[in-house]
Amino acid sequence: MGSRNRGDVNYRNPCLTMHQPWASLLVYGIKRIEGRSWPAPITGRLWIHAASKIPEPETIKAMEDFYRELYAVNGVTDLKFPEHYPVSRLLGCVEVVGCVTCDELVNWDQIPEGVRLEGQTKFCWLCEQPQKLIVPFEMRGFQGVYNLERKIYEAAIRGISPVVPPLPVKFPLPNPRDPFSLKPRSLVSSPSSSSTSEVNNRSENLVAAIAGARAAATQFSKNGNPLSNTFEVGDDSRTGKRYRRAQ
Template identity: 80%
Template sequence: MGSKGRSDVVNYRNPCLTMHQPWASLLVHGIKRVEGRSWPAPIRGRLWIHAASKIPEPATIKAMEDFYREIYAVNGITDIKFPEHYPVSRLIGCVEVVGCITREELGCWEEVPEAVRLEGQTDFCWLCEQPQKLIIPFEMRGFQGVYNLERKIYESATRGLSPVRAPCPVKFPLPDPQDPLSLKPGSLVSSLNASGTSKLERSESVNAAIAGARAAATQFSKGQSFQPPPTGGVDKPISSRTRNRSTEG
């Protein structure tokens, strides 16, 4: 099992992270490039993604899809293909964790697209590349923190991976190209301070989408249903396809 208090890199065998939907599928489909946590990433390299058992509510799915529509539009990307299904209690794919930095560092990092910088909404930002999805998701039980996949599941899963065509793939530049572990909390602070880079200026619609995404995320810590806040310009009707997702497992 992983330890949330560790900030160094641990030698996991086949690390896996259980995530709630819709965040899990958004990450595996390459729409989500940054996984936010209150603790630093304890690994680099392949991270398997397992979807937790809670069926996502239609309002939660809508809030997160609206969030990604808005932040991608900042970089002129308007054609985003969201997952048709948000399966639960399944191993659904993997990503490559190439680094972990703080929210402040990501927000001021001009070398990455503005949409990626807007994804940073938590203390620590796990930077993810090369998403792959399982053609047939594996039913399995998840655990807290980062943990190792069972060997049999790992061996079967590696044979069932398929590359994903992400709407805007990102290659995060390493501070030290010779050191694959150089992208860590504090690694960008000195260069950002020297450049005097200011924080992002956000439009009203982006701020509304961020507020909706934050509200959707806090439902799990409060143990209550999600009621999206008034959004002004981003409140759209929920399609029948989106409503039906809430009953799919």
């Protein structure tokens, strides 16, 4: 599976640093939507790195409860979560097939209801084909999407293994002849009767799980932006340039 980067030569082997437990949930195929305040700058393979912050047990429980309830909406009740949520490790990769707005996702009748409910931020990166590293290895991350060092990429590509998601999802393209047609405002986002009914008929458990997931995400926010990282700032001795590394 090669990278499809829409001609952006700045991204060779793009990687994203994420906090746990979100990072492992994505690589294990449980999380299908990566929510951000900014649109996805790439399509194709995206490597996932776990930041150094050790997740609180309450955060792990909130997110696992969230996904239990989302999958139960579609009849999946036997989710198997990761046994561990390692930090400061490269975990694996996913295939980003596109990006849509939250409003578009919520009203997208062609995908399962649980996936529609997963979007909780302005932009929703659509992720398929998770693969995990058999042995995650230590590295440090950076802000935003960045390129893996070549030696890290070469080691990682030899150690990844496909993951079978609990509910595989294939996001349909608006234009089947254009692999890059899934982009913000590419879908009709007017509320449908079915999506309105789904919102009105949510169970108390689901409502509580969504509230818990939102609360867990905002612990990293200074300005209401879920999952905003903290960063170390310094100088790269090799290039002399300033950097910001995700903590």
